[in-house]
Amino acid sequence: MKILALVLTVVFxxxxxxxxxxxxxxxPALGFDGSHHIKHAILYxxxxxxxxxxxxxxxxxSA
Amino acid sequence: MTFVQAIVLAVLQGISELFPVxxxxxxxxxxxxxxxxxxxxxxxxxxxxVVVLHLGTAIALIVFYRDDWVKLGRALVGSIxxxxxxxxxxxxxxxxxxxxxxxxxILGLLFKEKVSVLFGAVAPAAIFLMINGLVMxxxxxxxxxxxxxxxxxxxxxxxxxxxxxxxxxxxQALALLPGISRSGASMVVGLLCGLDMASAARYSFLLxxxxxxxxxxxxIPELWAPGAHVVAVQAIVGAVLAGIFxxxxxxxxxxxxxxxxxxxxxxxxxxxxxxxxxxxxxxxIS
Numbered sequence: 001m002k003i004l005a006l007v008l009t010v011v012f013x014x015x016x017x018x019x020x021x022x023x024x025x026x027x028p029a030l031g032f033d034g035s036h037h038i039k040h041a042i043l044y045x046x047x048x049x050x051x052x053x054x055x056x057x058x059x060x061x062s063a
Numbered sequence: 064m065t066f067v068q069a070i071v072l073a074v075l076q077g078i079s080e081l082f083p084v085x086x087x088x089x090x091x092x093x094x095x096x097x098x099x100x101x102x103x104x105x106x107x108x109x110x111x112x113v114v115v116l117h118l119g120t121a122i123a124l125i126v127f128y129r130d131d132w133v134k135l136g137r138a139l140v141g142s143i144x145x146x147x148x149x150x151x152x153x154x155x156x157x158x159x160x161x162x163x164x165x166x167x168x169i170l171g172l173l174f175k176e177k178v179s180v181l182f183g184a185v186a187p188a189a190i191f192l193m194i195n196g197l198v199m200x201x202x203x204x205x206x207x208x209x210x211x212x213x214x215x216x217x218x219x220x221x222x223x224x225x226x227x228x229x230x231x232x233x234x235q236a237l238a239l240l241p242g243i244s245r246s247g248a249s250m251v252v253g254l255l256c257g258l259d260m261a262s263a264a265r266y267s268f269l270l271x272x273x274x275x276x277x278x279x280x281x282x283i284p285e286l287w288a289p290g291a292h293v294v295a296v297q298a299i300v301g302a303v304l305a306g307i308f309x310x311x312x313x314x315x316x317x318x319x320x321x322x323x324x325x326x327x328x329x330x331x332x333x334x335x336x337x338x339x340x341x342x343x344x345x346x347x348i349s
Contacts, residue, residue, distance in 0.1 A: 039281050043172050050161065053143055060146040 002062065005055035012048035016041050064102055064109065066297060068094075073301035076116040077123070077308025080275065081268065081316060083247025083328045084335075085195055087179075091188040091241055092339050095348045104183065107288045112298060114286060117279035119302035123309035124272040131269065135160065155221040156269075162225050163232035163270050170236040171278065178239045185348055189339035191242025196332030198243075199325040202251030209255070217259035220266050227256040235270060242336065245271055250325065264320040268313055 020041035064072075075093055079086035090113075094102050103109060125132060138153035139161070148154065182191065210217075223231075234252030238245030246267045253263030342348045 039172055042281070043168055046168070047165070050165070056143075056146045057148055061148075 002055060002058040005051055005058050009048055009051035009055055012044045012051055016044035016048055019044055064112065064297070066300075068099055068102065069112065069294075069297040069301050070304060071097075072112075073116055073119070073304040074308050076113075077120055077305040078312050080117075080120045080305075081124075081246055081271075081309055081312040083195075083199065083244040083250060083325060084332055085188075085192060085238065085242050085244040085247070087238065088188045088192045088195075088242035088244075091183060091185060092192070092335075095185045096339070096342070098348075107285065110282070111286045111288065112301060114279050114282040115298045115302045116305040117275055117282075119304070119306035120309040121272060121276035121279055123306040124268060124275065124313060126306075127310055127313050128269060128272065132272075135269075152221045159220065159223055159225065159228040159266075160270055160273070163228040163235070164273050166229060166232035167236040167238075167274050168277070170233075171239060171274070175239055179241065182241055185343045186340060188241040189336045189343060191240050192332050192336030193242075193340070195243050195247055196329040196334075196336060198251055199247055199329035199332065202254055203324050203326055203329070206254040209257075215257070217262070218257045220258065220262050223253075223256055223258070223266075230256065231266065231270065235267075235274065244328075244332075245274075247325065247328065247332075260320045260324055261317070264316060268317070 019037045022037050071093075072090065075089055076086055079089040091104070134153045135157040138151055139157040142148055142151075142154045142158070148158070182188065231249050231252045235245050235249040237243045237248040246264070249267040249270055250260075250263045253266050254260065258266060339348065
């Protein structure tokens with residue numbers, strides 16, 4: 001689960017960056033349809049933060 | 064939009080957002096029934112007005128559950144600071160709410176506009192309202208059957224599992240369909256997860272608060288969009304009215320669900336949806 005939390009953190013942060021910068025508008029499956037990219041960036045950033053928190057819980061639980 | 068229309072829409076929003084009857088469905092059906100063809104739901108000024116109404120509703124919910132939100136917020140921050148989960152009830156509920164909010168956050172952002180384009184007309188809204196009524200009957204019936212079969216006691220909110228909270232969140236996401244109620248769908252899933260009616264309602268309202276607030280906050284830029292000339296007086300009166308009626312609605316419903324179930328709302332949705340569908344089919348409303 002720790003690994004999964006870490007992977008999700010990286011993935012969501014990357015999504016947030018790509019959504020914020022608008023460099024991934026050609027991937028509509030991820031919601032990057034060229035509009036509302038700031039809202040998507042916020043969503044992915046929030047998910048990234050939650051994943052970091054989850055990772056921290058997992059790390060402390062196994063310590 | 065006239066001042067009277069703004070007031071009616073604000074009251075409608077405040078009530079129907081919390082009652083399990085679909086606010087989105089009613090903002091399509093009621094203007095159609097009243098022949099308000101001057102209201103363009105895609106118009107920037109109307110979208111901005113809706114944002115203000117949602118903010119009023121969200122603030123009312125926060126005020127109503129202010130003590131809970133303070134406790135839940137402290138518990139959440141405390142657990143993050145510690146980096147550990149404890150057995151604290153508030154902490155458990157806070158994380159259940161966080162986890163339950165994720166599905167509607169993702170699905171809402173990805174599909175809200177596509178769904179509203181596909182189903183944002185009278186006939187689909189009426190059909191989904193009838194489905195909403197059937198869902199409430201089915202949920203109530205399944206809950207009784209489940210309870211009678213197992214004889215298990217209803218559980219408090221903090222005994223929900225995280226997957227169950229995600230399931231309630233997915234139930235809430237069904238409200239993206241105009242006619243399906245956010246609170247109704249999430250209450251039904253909560254009931255099926257073993258909550259009693261009052262707890263399912265409370266959890267549904269708590270879960271709805273961050274979603275309504277975030278959805279409205281994300282749309283705040285619409286207030287400054289080109290063409291979004293919201294009349295300040297209409298917006299302020301609308302937000303206050305939506306907030307007052309939302310507060311009264313949640314106060315009424317939290318008491319109501321201590322002794323009653325969803326069936327009266329199921330009947331209302333079925334009958335009102337059927338009436339609107341018939342009127343739409345014969346061309347009386349559009």
